[in-house]
Amino acid sequence: MSFARKSQCFFRVGACLFAIALTAPATIVSAQESEGETQTADPVPSADAPAEAGATSGDPIVVTGSRITTGGFTAATPTSVIGSEQIDTVAPTRIDDALRLVPAFSTTGNGVARAISSSTVTADLRNIGPQRTLLLVNGRRHVPTSPDGTVDLSVIPSILISRTEVVTGGASASWGSDAVSGVINLILKNDLEGLQGVAQAGISKYSDADNQMVGLAYGTRFAQGRGHILVGGEYSRSSGVGMTPYRPRPWVGRGVAGNPSYATNGLPANIYADDVRRTDLWEGGLVTSGPLRGTTFLPNGQTGQFGYGQTFTNRMIGGTDNYTEIINPGGNLVQPFDRRSVMARLSYDITDRLNLFAEGTYARAISEGRAAEPRQQGSVTGNPTCSATIIPGGQTGNVLVPISNPFLSDAFREQAAAAGVTCFNFGRSLRENGLGAVRSRIGSPSVYRGVVGADLDLGNWNVNAYFQYGRNRFVQEYEGQINMPNYRKAIDAVQSGDQIVCRVNADGSTANDDAACVPFNLFGFGSPSPEAIAYITGTSRFDLVTKQRVAAISANGDVFDNWAGTISAAFGAEYRRESIDATSDPLSQANQWQSGSRQPVAGSYDVKEVFGEVNVPLLKDAVIARSFDLNLAARYTDYSTSGGVVTWKVGASWELTDSLRLRATRSRDIRAGNFSELFAPETVSRQNVRDPRRSTTYTTQVLSLGNPELDPEKADTITAGAVYQPDWAGGLRLSVDYYRIKIRGLIGTISANEVLERCYIDNLPQFCSLVTTAGNSPTGDISNVTVRFENLDSLKTEGIDFEAAYRTPLDRVFGDGSGNLSVRLMGTYLKSLAITAANTATTEESAGEYVTPHWRATGLITHEIGRIATTLDLRWLEGGKIDNSFVVGAGALNTININDTKNTFYTSVNLTYDISPDADGSREVFLRVNNLFDVAPPFPDQQSPMFDQIGRAYRLGVRFSI
Known part of the structure; x- marks a missing residue:
C-alpha cells in the first residue's frame, strides 16, 4: 500500500469520528458524574462499574471498555471486574485462580494435560483461543511468552494487582488487534502506600500438589508527595501431581476403545470405559501377533502370558495382568511449576501537570516435570531375515524381530521354531531408569519488560506517551528422548563370536560402522544395560527469544458540551515491532528424535496503528430516557505481513430510568497471524489418531507447519444487554448481555483427527492431500497427517452472560451484630460454538459438549x-x-x-x-x-x-x- 493511500486511511478514521461529534450543537451542561467516581471499593464489584473494584486512593479511572476516561459516560461494552478482595478470597498461587470466577474465562494451556506439557497458563475468553484475547497490564501490552503471541499469566505478580477488568466483547478498535473475544486488563496498585504481604502453603488430600507462595508489595510517596514508588514480588511453586498409582481410578484415566467390527458384532463403534488399556505394549515386551501372540518377556530370559481383557484390535477393556499399559501412561497428571516475579514502578510529578513514570519487570516461570514415557517403535534396519520391518505409523508401530536376535532365550527360540515363527511383531514401553517418563523443562527462565512514559494534564485533556521494550526467553527441553537412528542400530543386535554387537559393526563393512553403538536388550524389564540406555537417549532442546518494542501516544478529553452533556474523545497512534529467533539441537533439526523435534525459526513483523474514539450524548433528562450516549471507535492497522485493515465499533448506552440501563455494541475486529501461525517450520510428532474408515485408534506421524501467506481474520461482534439496579433493593445489581461473534477467514488448524474426518467423511480433496497411507493404498493404515495453519472458513459463537450482585447488612433481619452478607453470581449460556473448516465441510458444533457446556455459573457468598x-x-x-x-x-x-x-x-x-x-x-x-x-x-x-x-x-x- 502506498504512503498516499495509508495517509488517506489514517485521515478518514479521524475525520469520520470527529465529524459525528461536530454535528451536534454545543451548549454548556455540567458533566454527569462518572459512575466509577461515585463508588468506593466494594467486595462485590459490579459488571459494569470497573472503577469500584479494589481501586486504591488516587488511582485514575480506567474503563477498559473504552479509551475515554473523561466525560462521565458509562461504556456500552460489558465489563466484569475481579477486585483485590475477591482475588484474596481464592488464595491464588497464580492470577488465573481468580480469573476463573468469570464464567466466560477459560484457562488454556498444557498445565493439566498429560504427555509433553508444561505449566504455562494463558487467558481464553469465549473458548475461541487465547490468541484472540488481548492481555494488558495497566492498559499496555505485555511481551509474549510463547511463539503464538500469548502471555503466561504466571509471570504477573498477583499481589500487585488492584483489580482485573474483563471486557467480554470485541475491543480491537479501542485496544488493538487480538482483542477479538475481549480484553483482560490487570490494573496495578499504582498508589499503594505501606507494606502488604502474604504467605501461604497448601497440599491435596492425596499428599501431592504441595504448594507454597510468598509475596510482598511496598509503596510510598517521596519528595513532598511528588514522587511515588511501588515495588513488589512473588514466589510460588507447586510439586504438581505425579503418575498417580496411589489415586483412585477416576483421577487416573479413562479411555475409548474403537470397535472396527461394529457392523457385525452388535456393539457401538466407540466404547468408553473406565479401564481401557493397550494390547500392543507391555513393560518388558510383548509378542503382538501370530501363534505366539500374548507372550510376555520377563527378566532373566523368562516368559509369561499377557492377561487380555475384552479386546478391540490394539485396545482392550479390563484384563487380568498386574501390569498393562493404560491409554494415558506416565507423566504428570498436573505439571509442577516454579515461578518468581519482581515488578517496580516509579512515578514523579515534574510539575503539577506533567508526570513521568517508569516500570520494570523480571519474571521466571519454569516447569520441571515428567512427560509420558516413550513407547518402543522403530525398525530393525538392514536385517535380511525380517526385511519387512514395520509399517511407519501403523496400527501397532511395533518392531519386527527375528528369532535370531541373540538376546532371546534358547527356550523361546525353540518355541518359536516349533510354531513356524521366524519373525514376530513386538511391542514395549521403555520404563527403565534413564528412560521412564521423559523429564521435561519448559517455560520462561527470563522475562524482562521495561516501560518509560509521561502523562500530561492539559485541563480537560490528558496526553499519555510511552515506550516499552520486552524480551522473553522460552526453553523446552526433554531429557530421556529416544534418538531414533541410534535406537534402530542398537536393537538390531547380532552374535559376533562370543559377543553380542550391533549389526552395523558386524556386517563386514566400515562404511556404516558406529563404534559407539551398544546393543540394546529389548526383552524383559530391566534388561537393557546402562550403556545401551545412554547410547539411545539424549536431550532435545528448543530455545526461543521473543522481543517486543512498542511506542504509543494517545490523548483523551472533553471536546465541548452539547444539549445532552459533554462530548468526549480519544485518539492516538501506536507502533509495535515484534521479532522471534529460535534455535534447536541438531537431532531436532534432522527430525531424529522419537517425537517433538522442533525446528529453528526466525522472523519479525511490525504494526502501525492509528485510532480514534468519540462519545456523543444525544439525550439528557428526556421523556424517553434520562440519558442516551453513542460511542464510536475506529482504528486503522497496517501489518507488514498482510497489509492494512480497518476495525470499528458502534455502541449505545440508554439509561431509561435511574434503575435501568440498556447497552449494545456492534464491532468489526481483526487478528493477523502470529509467529507460530506464520513462520513455524515443519515439526514432527507422533499422535494417537482415530481412523474414521474403521473406528480404529493407533499412533501415526503428524507434521505441523506454519503458513506465511495467511490473511488477517475478521470478526463481526454484537453485544446487547441491560443493567438493572433498583432503588428498592438497596445493594442489588443485575445485568444480562447477549453476544454473537462470527469470524471469517479463521486462522487456525484443525486437528489430525479432523483432517481425517474432512477427508474420509466429507470427501474434500484439499484435506485428503494432507493424508498419506501405507503404500499409498486407499485401505492402508494412515502413516502421515499434515496439519498446517490455514484461513479456515468460519467460526461462530453465540450466547448470553448474566450477573447478579448484592450486598446488605443483616442487622435489620436478624438483629444487631448479625454482620454483612455479600453475594455475587455470574453465569453464561453458550448457544453455539461452531467451526466450519471449508465451504462444503461439515460444521463442527461443540456447544453442549461437556468440555464446552451450554451452562456455566460461579458464585461467591460472603x-x-x-x-x-x-x-x-x-x-x-x-x-x-x-x-x-x-x-x-x-x-x-x-x-x-x-x-x-x-x-x-x-x-x-x-x-x-x-x-x-x-x-x-x-x-x-x-x-x-x-x-x-x-x-x-x-x-x-x-x-x-x-x-x-x-x-x-x-x-x-x-x-x-x-
Whole structure:
C-alpha cells in the first residue's frame, strides 16, 4: 500500500469520528458524574462499574471498555471486574485462580494435560483461543511468552494487582488487534502506600500438589508527595501431581476403545470405559501377533502370558495382568511449576501537570516435570531375515524381530521354531531408569519488560506517551528422548563370536560402522544395560527469544458540551515491532528424535496503528430516557505481513430510568497471524489418531507447519444487554448481555483427527492431500497427517452472560451484630460454538459438549461478622455430550455406548480471621479448602482445564498490611 493511500486511511478514521461529534450543537451542561467516581471499593464489584473494584486512593479511572476516561459516560461494552478482595478470597498461587470466577474465562494451556506439557497458563475468553484475547497490564501490552503471541499469566505478580477488568466483547478498535473475544486488563496498585504481604502453603488430600507462595508489595510517596514508588514480588511453586498409582481410578484415566467390527458384532463403534488399556505394549515386551501372540518377556530370559481383557484390535477393556499399559501412561497428571516475579514502578510529578513514570519487570516461570514415557517403535534396519520391518505409523508401530536376535532365550527360540515363527511383531514401553517418563523443562527462565512514559494534564485533556521494550526467553527441553537412528542400530543386535554387537559393526563393512553403538536388550524389564540406555537417549532442546518494542501516544478529553452533556474523545497512534529467533539441537533439526523435534525459526513483523474514539450524548433528562450516549471507535492497522485493515465499533448506552440501563455494541475486529501461525517450520510428532474408515485408534506421524501467506481474520461482534439496579433493593445489581461473534477467514488448524474426518467423511480433496497411507493404498493404515495453519472458513459463537450482585447488612433481619452478607453470581449460556473448516465441510458444533457446556455459573457468598469472614466459592458446569457427532447405539461408524456426562459442581470455602489489634483487617490468617467434596473430573476425560485436576486441597496462610 502506498504512503498516499495509508495517509488517506489514517485521515478518514479521524475525520469520520470527529465529524459525528461536530454535528451536534454545543451548549454548556455540567458533566454527569462518572459512575466509577461515585463508588468506593466494594467486595462485590459490579459488571459494569470497573472503577469500584479494589481501586486504591488516587488511582485514575480506567474503563477498559473504552479509551475515554473523561466525560462521565458509562461504556456500552460489558465489563466484569475481579477486585483485590475477591482475588484474596481464592488464595491464588497464580492470577488465573481468580480469573476463573468469570464464567466466560477459560484457562488454556498444557498445565493439566498429560504427555509433553508444561505449566504455562494463558487467558481464553469465549473458548475461541487465547490468541484472540488481548492481555494488558495497566492498559499496555505485555511481551509474549510463547511463539503464538500469548502471555503466561504466571509471570504477573498477583499481589500487585488492584483489580482485573474483563471486557467480554470485541475491543480491537479501542485496544488493538487480538482483542477479538475481549480484553483482560490487570490494573496495578499504582498508589499503594505501606507494606502488604502474604504467605501461604497448601497440599491435596492425596499428599501431592504441595504448594507454597510468598509475596510482598511496598509503596510510598517521596519528595513532598511528588514522587511515588511501588515495588513488589512473588514466589510460588507447586510439586504438581505425579503418575498417580496411589489415586483412585477416576483421577487416573479413562479411555475409548474403537470397535472396527461394529457392523457385525452388535456393539457401538466407540466404547468408553473406565479401564481401557493397550494390547500392543507391555513393560518388558510383548509378542503382538501370530501363534505366539500374548507372550510376555520377563527378566532373566523368562516368559509369561499377557492377561487380555475384552479386546478391540490394539485396545482392550479390563484384563487380568498386574501390569498393562493404560491409554494415558506416565507423566504428570498436573505439571509442577516454579515461578518468581519482581515488578517496580516509579512515578514523579515534574510539575503539577506533567508526570513521568517508569516500570520494570523480571519474571521466571519454569516447569520441571515428567512427560509420558516413550513407547518402543522403530525398525530393525538392514536385517535380511525380517526385511519387512514395520509399517511407519501403523496400527501397532511395533518392531519386527527375528528369532535370531541373540538376546532371546534358547527356550523361546525353540518355541518359536516349533510354531513356524521366524519373525514376530513386538511391542514395549521403555520404563527403565534413564528412560521412564521423559523429564521435561519448559517455560520462561527470563522475562524482562521495561516501560518509560509521561502523562500530561492539559485541563480537560490528558496526553499519555510511552515506550516499552520486552524480551522473553522460552526453553523446552526433554531429557530421556529416544534418538531414533541410534535406537534402530542398537536393537538390531547380532552374535559376533562370543559377543553380542550391533549389526552395523558386524556386517563386514566400515562404511556404516558406529563404534559407539551398544546393543540394546529389548526383552524383559530391566534388561537393557546402562550403556545401551545412554547410547539411545539424549536431550532435545528448543530455545526461543521473543522481543517486543512498542511506542504509543494517545490523548483523551472533553471536546465541548452539547444539549445532552459533554462530548468526549480519544485518539492516538501506536507502533509495535515484534521479532522471534529460535534455535534447536541438531537431532531436532534432522527430525531424529522419537517425537517433538522442533525446528529453528526466525522472523519479525511490525504494526502501525492509528485510532480514534468519540462519545456523543444525544439525550439528557428526556421523556424517553434520562440519558442516551453513542460511542464510536475506529482504528486503522497496517501489518507488514498482510497489509492494512480497518476495525470499528458502534455502541449505545440508554439509561431509561435511574434503575435501568440498556447497552449494545456492534464491532468489526481483526487478528493477523502470529509467529507460530506464520513462520513455524515443519515439526514432527507422533499422535494417537482415530481412523474414521474403521473406528480404529493407533499412533501415526503428524507434521505441523506454519503458513506465511495467511490473511488477517475478521470478526463481526454484537453485544446487547441491560443493567438493572433498583432503588428498592438497596445493594442489588443485575445485568444480562447477549453476544454473537462470527469470524471469517479463521486462522487456525484443525486437528489430525479432523483432517481425517474432512477427508474420509466429507470427501474434500484439499484435506485428503494432507493424508498419506501405507503404500499409498486407499485401505492402508494412515502413516502421515499434515496439519498446517490455514484461513479456515468460519467460526461462530453465540450466547448470553448474566450477573447478579448484592450486598446488605443483616442487622435489620436478624438483629444487631448479625454482620454483612455479600453475594455475587455470574453465569453464561453458550448457544453455539461452531467451526466450519471449508465451504462444503461439515460444521463442527461443540456447544453442549461437556468440555464446552451450554451452562456455566460461579458464585461467591460472603458473610462477615466481627473478625470472621466466611466465603463459599461455588462453580457449576452443566453436563453434556461427549461428542456431538456421536449417537448412542450400534451398527454404525458414529455410534457410541455412552454420550452424556453428569453435571459438575465444585464447592470451595475460605475462612478469614482478623488478628489485628484494632480489628481493622491489617493482619489476617486464612484457610481455604478447594473442591471441598473431592469431585473428580467427569467421565470420560480428565484433561480439560475446566475441571479440577487435584481434588480436595488445603491452603493455610497469613496476610498483612502495614
